[in-house]
Amino acid sequence: MLAGATVVAALLLSVGGRAVSSRYHDDSLWANAAGSLGGTNKPGDFGWVFLPTADSILAGRNPYMDPDEFHGPPQAPYAYPPVLALLLTPLAALPEKGGGVFLPGVLFSLLLIGAMIGALLLLDVRDWRCYPVVFLYPVTLEAIEYGAVGPLLALLIALVWRLRDRAVIAGLGTGGVIVLKLFLWPLGLWLVLTGRLRAAALAIATAAGLAAASWAVIGFQGLRAYPHLLEKLDQVEAEHSYSAFAILRTIGLPELAARSGVAIVGLGLLAFAAWVARASADARLERDRHSLILVVAAALVLTPILWLHYLVLLVVPIALARPRLSALWFAPLVLTVFELLNWYRGWPNGDGPALASVAVVVTVVFVGSMRSLPERLDPGRSAPMRA
Numbered sequence: 216m217l218a219g220a221t222v223v224a225a226l227l228l229s230v231g232g233r234a235v236s237s238r239y240h241d242d243s244l245w246a247n248a249a250g251s252l253g254g255t256n257k258p259g260d261f262g263w264v265f266l267p268t269a270d271s272i273l274a275g276r277n278p279y280m281d282p283d284e285f286h287g288p289p290q291a292p293y294a295y296p297p298v299l300a301l302l303l304t305p306l307a308a309l310p311e312k313g314g315g316v317f318l319p320g321v322l323f324s325l326l327l328i329g330a331m332i333g334a335l336l337l338l339d340v341r342d343w344r345c346y347p348v349v350f351l352y353p354v355t356l357e358a359i360e361y362g363a364v365g366p367l368l369a370l371l372i373a374l375v376w377r378l379r380d381r382a383v384i385a386g387l388g389t390g391g392v393i394v395l396k397l398f399l400w401p402l403g404l405w406l407v408l409t410g411r412l413r414a415a416a417l418a419i420a421t422a423a424g425l426a427a428a429s430w431a432v433i434g435f436q437g438l439r440a441y442p443h444l445l446e447k448l449d450q451v452e453a454e455h456s457y458s459a460f461a462i463l464r465t466i467g468l469p470e471l472a473a474r475s476g477v478a479i480v481g482l483g484l485l486a487f488a489a490w491v492a493r494a495s496a497d498a499r500l501e502r503d504r505h506s507l508i509l510v511v512a513a514a515l516v517l518t519p520i521l522w523l524h525y526l527v528l529l530v531v532p533i534a535l536a537r538p539r540l541s542a543l544w545f546a547p548l549v550l551t552v553f554e555l556l557n558w559y560r561g562w563p564n565g566d567g568p569a570l571a572s573v574a575v576v577v578t579v580v581f582v583g584s585m586r587s588l589p590e591r592l593d594p595g596r597s598a599p600m601r602a
Contacts, residue, residue: 243554244353244356244357244360244554245356247356247360248356248357248359248360250360251320251321251324251359251360251361251362252321252324252325252328252359253316253321254315254316254317254318254320254321255315255316255317256317256320256360257317257320258320258323258324258359258360258361258362259291259360259361259362260291260361260362260363260364261319261320261323261361261362261363262317262319262320262362263291264291264292264293265293265299265300265303265362266303266306266307266319267293268293268300268303269300269301269303269304269306269307270307271300272297272300272301272304272307272432272433273304273307273308276436277433277436277437278293278297278300278433278436278437279292279293279436279437279440279441279444280292280293280444281440282440282443282444282446282447283447285444285447285448285451286451287451287452288562292444292448294444294445294448295395295396296394296425296426296429296430297429297430297432297433298394298395298425298426298429299364299395301429301432301433303323306319306322306323307319309322320362323362324359324362326367327358327359327362327363327366327367328350328359328366330366330367330369330370331349331350331355331366331369331370331527331530332346333370333373334366334369334370334372334373334530334531334534335349335373335530335534337370337373337374337376337377338373338376338377338530338531338534338535338538339377339534339538340534340538340539341538341539342538342539342540344540345534345539345540345544348540348544348545348548349530349544351548351551352527352529352530352547352548352550353523353547353548353550353551353554353559354523354524354525354526354527354529354547354550355527357523357524357561358524358527361524363522363524363525363527364395364396365524365525365526365527365528366527367395368392368395368396368399368528369527369528369530369531371388371389371391371392371395372388372392372399372402372511372528372531373531373534374388375388375389375392375402376507376531376535379406379409379411379414379503380411382411382413382414382417383414383417385406385411385414385417385418386406386413386414386415386416386417386418386420386421387417387418387421389402389403389406389414389415389418389421389422390403390417390418390419390420390421390422390424390425391421391422391425393418393422394421394422394425394426398514398515398517398518399514400514401485401510401511401513401514401517402418402510402511402514403415403418403419403422404485404488404510405488405492405506405507405510406418408488408489408492408493408506408510409492409502409503409506410492448520449519449520452520453519453520454565455562455563455564455565456520456521456522456563457521457522457523457563457569457570457573457574458477458518458519458520458521459476459477459480459481459515459516459517459521460473460474460477460519461521461563461565461570462570462571462574463476463477464565465565465566465567465570477516477517477519478517480516481513481516481517482513484509484510484512484513484516485509485510485513487509488505488506488509488510488513489506491505491506491509492506504535504536505585507531507535508531508532508535508536508581508584508585509585511528511531511532512532512581515528515577522561523550523559523561523573526547526573526576526577529546529547529577529580532580532581532584533546533547533580533583533584535584536583536584536585536586537584542583543580543583543584546576546579546580546583547576547580549572549576550572550573550576553569553572553573556568556572558572559572559573
């Protein structure tokens with residue numbers, strides 16, 4: 216019965232998205248997300264980067280762009296280890312069009328929606344009102360519009376939190392997060408800081424093993440040039456994204472000073488997380504929660520490139536701090552106002568108001584999440600699941 220209900224819900228979502236996209240043709244997050252869900256649009260990251268890379272793997276071609284041929288938009292190179300593309304090869308094997316619908320994009324959009332719901336459930340969000348609020352976030356809509364992996368990362372982080380005392384699952388989940396998005400490496404450090412050394416070791420082995428095995432599957436094509444590709448991506452995109460580095464460059468700091476400032480703030484957050492994780496005055500649940508919030512904050516600060524759909528990860532600190540609807544859940548919705556003011560842009564290019572508006576929202580979320588909970592959670596529900 217559950218499987219049947221899930222299929223019906225997926226069909227209704229897809230049909231609804233198609234109906235909305237056929238009526239509204241403006242270049243807005245709402246219309247574009249509905250187009251991706253309804254199959255009338257080809258999601259940016261998924262349709263133009265991930266899926267072609269999976270196609271290349273199926274055809275035996277090198278899936279990686281020559282770094283010297285990458286010069287910035289509209290180019291968008293695949294910059295992940297081959298793991299993600301290999302996982303998407305079943306979707307690449309499907310016919311792209313069926314009844315005028317971009318079928319792989321619809322399926323991936325539904326997967327992202329399911330991942331967001333799953334993440335909230337694993338984070339013990341039982342207040343149904345939180346769910347529609349999350350799907351109103353501009354960053355959530357953008358993740359669906361682009362077919363970005365942020366919701367999948369949120370799901371894996373939530374799984375690691377929920378099963379944090381099961382070393383095998385926590386280690387595998389953390390390794391999967393890191394191999395999908397390297398900037399989330401501090402999650403592995405969180406396992407160390409909270410004394411979960413076995414899980415941390417397994418996370419490192421999993422990330423390295425998945426990367427090596429996936430490259431072996433494609434005959435190690437693109438491996439030698441991969442570090443150069445990441446370096447080129449940083450050179451071309453870092454200053455033009457929403458990263459802390461871009462903000463410091465925009466206010467006039469030289470490159471070295473900006474990178475040093477990012478390192479100081481990011482490492483400071485990790486040091487604070489280490490202190491919180493060992494603070495004897497707090498219960499272990501509270502130490503784990505607050506240290507994880509700080510680690511996620513550090514990851515977002517330290518990443519040299521940050522796009523708005525990365526901020527779908529804000530649901531993690533919000534849900535950890537406030538499992539029931541509160542004012543904090545509405546903070547990312549302020550980005551809707553900024554979109555109307557033209558401050559919400561896919562490519563800010565050092566625009567001060569755009570960068571400042573996003574920085575304020577992110578700061579409010581993390582500062583608010585670090586405040587003490589207004590009421591104690593039920594220890595039976597918030598405690599980690601054990602074997």
